[in-house]
Amino acid sequence: MKTPRLDLIGLVVADMAASLAFYRRLGFGFPEGAEKAPHVEAVLPGGLRVAWDTEESVRSFDPSFRRGEGSRGELAFRCDTAEEVDAAYAELTAAGYAGHLAPWDAVWGQRYAVVTDPDGYGISLFADVSIDSRAPGGA
Numbered sequence: 001m002k003t004p005r006l007d008l009i010g011l012v013v014a015d016m017a018a019s020l021a022f023y024r025r026l027g028f029g030f031p032e033g034a035e036k037a038p039h040v041e042a043v044l045p046g047g048l049r050v051a052w053d054t055e056e057s058v059r060s061f062d063p064s065f066r067r068g069e070g071s072r073g074e075l076a077f078r079c080d081t082a083e084e085v086d087a088a089y090a091e092l093t094a095a096g097y098a099g100h101l102a103p104w105d106a107v108w109g110q111r112y113a114v115v116t117d118p119d120g121y122g123i124s125l126f127a128d129v130s131i132d133s134r135a136p137g138g139a
Contacts, residue, residue, distance in 0.1 A: 008041075008049040009075070011121060012058050014067075016040065018118040019052055025092060026077055026123070050075075074114075074122035082111035085125045089113040092123075105129065 013019040017035035023042075024030065028050070034040045038057035042050050058065045079085045086103045092115045093099045100122060103113040113125045 006048065008051055010051045010053060011119065012055055012065075012067075013052050013119045014055055015118060016052060016054050022092075022097060022117045023052075025095065026088075074124055076124035076126060079111075079125055079127040082127050082129050085111040085113055085127050088125050089115060 011019070016037065020028075020030050020035055020040065028042045030040060030042065038054045038060075040052045044050065055065065055067065077088075079088060082103075082105075089099065089103050097118075098116045100114040100116050101112070103111055103125075106112040106126075109129060110126045111129050115123050115125070117123055
């Protein structure tokens with residue numbers, strides 16, 4: 001058997017318009033009118049795809065689908081600097097998205113924060129930082 005390769009990360013969403021508005025703030029581009037579609041894809045540099053499907057769309061081929069509870073995975077977005085992590089977190093939470101973990105200096109050498117998208121997926125924001133250059137006591 002030839003080894004399968006990761007080609008697509010799929011997210012099931014309750015409200016396509018709300019989800020796409022959130023991901024546009026993180027730099028994704030979507031065609032005009034995508035908010036009304038049951039399935040939307042974005043191709044990332046390197047060819048990996050991210051797809052959003054409405055719950056109704058998934059139920060059309062999997063009638064047993066039920067929205068899960070608890071951790072369902074997350075996407076992690078690399079920022080160039082610690083300041084960009086802070087700015088992205090501030091911009092997203094100011095726009096009304098829920099902050100889960102405010103920016104902090106992680107012991108593994110990253111500035112790290114988590115917000116949740118409209119469907120409750122954890123969205124990590126991080127940047128590598130020099131442990132020696134962090135402020136005393138973290139953020």
